[in-house]
Amino acid sequence: MVQEKKRTASFLTKEFYLAIFLLAVLIFLWIFAKGFYTINNIMSILNTYSYTLIAAIGMNMIIITSNIDVSTGALVSVVCLASAAIGKLGLPFPVLLPAAMVMGIILSTINGLFITKTKIPAIVATLATTQIFQGVLPLTTEGSIYDLPATFTWLAFEAKLFGIVPASVLMCLIITVIALFFMKYSRFSKKLYAIGNNQHSARLAGINVEKTIVITYAIAGALFGVTAIIIATAGQRVTTTMGSGLEMTLIASVILGGTSTAGGSGKVIGTVIGALILCIVSPAINYLGISPNWSDAIKGAIIMISVVVGAFQQVKKKRVIQIPKEVLNNGK
Amino acid sequence: MKKKLLQKIIAAAMVCILMVAAVAGCSKTETTPQGEQGGKETTGGKSDGKLVIAMLPKFKGENYFDACKVGAQEAADELGITLLYDGPPQDQATNQKQVDILEGWIAQKVDAIIVSPNDPTAIAPTLKKAQEAGIKVITFDADAQKDARDLFVNQITADAAGKGLLEAAARELKAKGYGADKKANIALVSGSGTDANQTAWEAAIEKYLATDEYNFMVIKNRETDVYYPGTDETKVNAECATLISRMGPGEDQIQAAIGLSSMATPALGAQYQSASQKPDANAITLTGLATPNALKTYIKDEENPMNVGMLWNCMDLGYLAVQVAYQLKNGDITTESTSINAGRLGTKEIVDRECVLGDALIFDKTNVDNFNY
Structure with a gap:
């Protein structure tokens, strides 16, 4: 009996409810938002979704370890500008992509080292690096690099799968599939959850906590680099504001996807759905005849509802399940 | 005690590394020629x-x-x-x-x-x-x-700007077969919404839209067809992409998009360029305010419906x-x-x-x- 009850409950996860909600929204749009399902609109949403999700997967890993990174927006802006600077030389995309990833890794590793070595809370440390990244930007360029060559905008303007699907979507798909498996089966991901749950006991269990966290930031940095290059190559001009506010969208996607900010829980699939919901909001309300200025408020409301519902579930869960393991074992 | 000291040293080292990285970053991305003249002038006093x-x-x-x-x-x-x-x-x-x-x-x-x-x-x-x-x-x-x-x-003057922008769009639209007997829907991409210029230009545009010469162009729904994406490049791009996907020859679609800021207009060109299924260039037009350099590629591209830009x-x-x-x-x-x-x-x-x-x-x-x- 108990076993069966548990099984029915196992698929009624937060991700499941989220998927239902997403489906409802999509059906609602199908009925009420005329013209929403044109190929053009879908592809432009998917493009936005791609660069959001790629970075959100990285953010998800960081948050699982009970850390956070609020410097992502500034980091992405730095990588965008630096990529544009080398892109101006006419280098092709296969060079730009790894270059951006390496830059992302370097900057994000600085974050990771800063946090682990000084034991400063992640939010404070990354707040500091945000200021540094943002402070460096106006020094390096007077604000923007423009008139970039066709080799730079190749990804956005030319690279289309079957002439329709933007290549960024393919990149996102590959990364997502890898992430799904990696976070489910790899030993490394188990360490992340362990650290997020209880850093102290993780250390006692023989996990090198500092090293793992730095590596996590490095991996996330590589993903931020990919996002940066997609954002940067969207047009012929790269400014210092390319990544502004991105970190909030990422954190929101992760939280909406059911990852607890306390760390130790959360799945990639949740982030996949969460990011999609947030990316649909702005174009959707435009097609529904509401001013796009409402989009931030609506996104906020969705996150708030999700967090409140999540909090209730958490309370319920704790009441029902939290029986010390020893008691259960002794019972047997 | 010793451990704390060590932590302090490491913290100091980190700060140093960041500074070095910052300086290194400087030299790496120094590309715009304006950069050199930019910063230092503020120090020149009245001496x-x-x-x-x-x-x-x-x-x-x-x-x-x-x-x-x-x-x-x-x-x-x-x-x-x-x-x-x-x-x-x-x-x-x-x-x-x-x-x-x-x-x-x-x-x-x-x-x-x-x-x-x-x-x-x-x-x-x-x-x-x-x-x-x-x-x-x-x-x-x-x-x-x-x-x-x-x-x-x-x-x-706001009047001349509003008229200039509408004239640029009207000329293109007429060439594409729109006119008194075939109305065209237009959309505006503005800036932050508090900017004095853009507010005045919008008012001028509204005024001219009421005249016989330009009344074949209509803003159907002010709520959805006038965008205020602010000065955030990524947001401007995203909203322009949505706008491009709403464009086409149909009555419930948009036929002309006018950018009122020097960020919005190039974004319209770029988003058209990157659209998967480009709206028929013979049925729509893009124009607006921007520097010539920012629009060069799109204007010279025969297939891009952006043919003219306006500035002073x-x-x-x-x-x-x-x-x-x-x-x-x-x-x-x-x-x-x-x-x-x-x-x-x-x-x-x-x-x-x-x-x-x-x-x-x-x-x-x-x-x-x-x-x-």
Whole structure:
């Protein structure tokens, strides 16, 4: 009996409810938002979704370890500008992509080292690096690099799968599939959850906590680099504001996807759905005849509802399940 | 105890590393030629007895204001004065940042301030404070509250700008078969919504849309067809992408998109370029305000429905602003003057404390290469 009850409950996860909600929204749009399902609109949403999700997967890993990174927006802006600077030389995309990833890794590793070595809370440390990244930007360029060559905008303007699907979507798909498996089966991901749950006991269990966290930031940095290059190559001009506010969208996607900010829980699939919901909001309300200025408020409301519902579930869960393991074992 | 010390040392080392990284980053991305002249000018004081004129754009580092600065520098060299040029970084284009810079200049006791305010009313108290300190206050590009400045150097009247933008769109639309018997839906992509220019241009556009000449173009729904994406590049791009996907020949679609900011118009061109299924270029048109350099590729591309852009001569605007500031400080002109002899630009009229630069500059593929900004 108990076993069966548990099984029915196992698929009624937060991700499941989220998927239902997403489906409802999509059906609602199908009925009420005329013209929403044109190929053009879908592809432009998917493009936005791609660069959001790629970075959100990285953010998800960081948050699982009970850390956070609020410097992502500034980091992405730095990588965008630096990529544009080398892109101006006419280098092709296969060079730009790894270059951006390496830059992302370097900057994000600085974050990771800063946090682990000084034991400063992640939010404070990354707040500091945000200021540094943002402070460096106006020094390096007077604000923007423009008139970039066709080799730079190749990804956005030319690279289309079957002439329709933007290549960024393919990149996102590959990364997502890898992430799904990696976070489910790899030993490394188990360490992340362990650290997020209880850093102290993780250390006692023989996990090198500092090293793992730095590596996590490095991996996330590589993903931020990919996002940066997609954002940067969207047009012929790269400014210092390319990544502004991105970190909030990422954190929101992760939280909406059911990852607890306390760390130790959360799945990639949740982030996949969460990011999609947030990316649909702005174009959707435009097609529904509401001013796009409402989009931030609506996104906020969705996150708030999700967090409140999540909090209730958490309370319920704790009441029902939290029986010390020893008691259960002794019972047997 | 020892451990704490170690932590401190590591922390200090981290800070050093970050600084080194920052410096390294500097040299790596130093590409725009403006960079070299940019930063250091603010240190030049009045030591050599030269007149000091300070110029504050809405934000630094965009080709529009870069071009203004080139013209301003030209005038400053001609007149033998010191020009200070500073502004908020683009991602912090707020009134507060501008006020911070102004406060610094007021303390330095510069002779005149030339400013393009992000918010016309919020900046007024600071500008008044500057005036009380004996500093001449000129606005350029965008006006502030009238009682907070001495003169306004206006690049173009709102009326002429609104008409110019509509004319550019109308010409293209008519060529594509729209007219009195076939109405066209238009959409506007504005800026932050508080900007004085864009508000005035929108009003002018509305006014002209009511006239017989332009009433075949309609803004169907102000809520959804006038965009205010702000100055965040990624958001501008995303909203322009949505707009492009709403374009097409149908009655419930949009036929013409007009960008009212120098960020929005290139974004429209870029998003059309990257659209998966491009709306029929024979049925739609894109146009708007931007520097020629920013639109060059799209205008020259035969398949892109962006064929014309509109602006004024930015270099002349910066030049005129410095001339006005200089002559006002020197007493060559007063706020009551009706004209100014502005160096290489010749005589310009001053009406109601506004000095207007001139007409709109409409560029297309035949002359887009003639401009270097």
